[in-house]
Amino acid sequence: MRALVVDDSRTMRRIVAGILERQGFEVLQAEHGEEALAVLEEDDRFDLLCIDWNMPVMDGLELVAAVRKNRQWRNITMMMVTTEAEQSQIVRALAAGAHEYLIKPFTPEELRAKLELLGLVSVKELA
């Protein structure tokens, strides 16, 4: 499994990447939407994009829309990982083509639960 973490905060990229790596993902990082698109143009073998909303140059919503436009990338799962907590924002992101939405701050278990939901990791039975 390969994931691309797109966030302008280095700390946040490291946190998300760390959780994903513990779940067995190979993780690459990008600082904003445009850089993410450049990475994808180079090599698009990604299963998951974790995308922050507010970023310079190109924000997360624009990135989601750009990825959705390209038919070659239709199998890539996109999850917004953002502090934007308004219900209307979630609706906008899903309408643009995001598959899941995780509000910051979150625990590693919550991120893992989202990965289960997306079928990217096996379901861990609750205790």
Place this chain on the structure above:
Amino acid sequence: MSLSPDVFTYVADLVQRRAGIQLDAGKEYLVEGRLQPLAKEAGHPRVDAYVRDLRVAERPADVQAVVEALTTNETSFFRDGTPFRLLTEHIVPALRGPNGSLPRLRVWSAACSTGQEPYSIAMTLADCVGPDTSVEIVASDLNTAVLERAAAGEYSRIETNRGLPSSMLVRYFDAEGTGWRVREQLRRQVTFLKHNLLEPPAFGGQFDVVFLRNVLIYFDLPVKRQVLEHVLAAMRPGGFLVLGAAETTIGLDDGWERVPLERGAVYRAVPRVPAWGLPTATSPVPVVLPAARGPLTGAVPRTAPPGVLPHARPAHVPAGVPAPVIRPITPAPVRGETR
């Protein structure tokens, strides 16, 4: 600081009597951890002293609090996904009438904890049955505190992040404070009631589907049988029972037959008929005689009343349709005095 053996034995016995849940030796840490907040609240620094105090008076409210603290309330939305998919893909289609109609659907979510399961059922059904189906979901639990939470339908962000797809969240919930609340339209479909599975349900029967997941695992054999018996009595014949993935009715109760659906632990209530296969006046449903399987042998031909033709299909039933339904036989009328 471990629990004294006498205190553990007393608590284990109490939970066994009140909730049918078995606490084996080695679960002292669980008892201590779960009862610590209650002990603290009652002004006891140690669980031992709290339990000994409780034992003297055995006040119902305190006993209930102890039982509630020790019964597991672990749950999440769409827990283990498969049962909800099977509900949509197999169970609901199987419950539809020959013309696809489904006027009414009654579902019981037993041991529903904080409500994630019944609301997940409600969301699933909202997507797979139309407005022509009246959906009623009864959700029960032993624990009054979790039922109150469930009925309020308020969940933290952590709870909604576990198992609930964001698309469902925005369709069926409203943001409230830092968490989310189930919309009224969905809350209205679910009735929350206190019920101990060791007792027959007082809220009527004829359920089409019962979710009883990850409950039987906590019970010993006689209690498992008793619980299954209560559930069976509350079901419509042919109704579906959904158990946890690691649970089964096999070897416990022959009132069920397993429905072979991939990973799902789904069972179907077998219509109850007397051993010799004929309906009685008290049979809950018409019984279908297996006419298509050839002539019956044994007691049926000898004892069947006039009107039952075990060897032949009635002429008006076209070939290829299911075997004819034999109506329940009313008791023989009491004869008048012979003169």
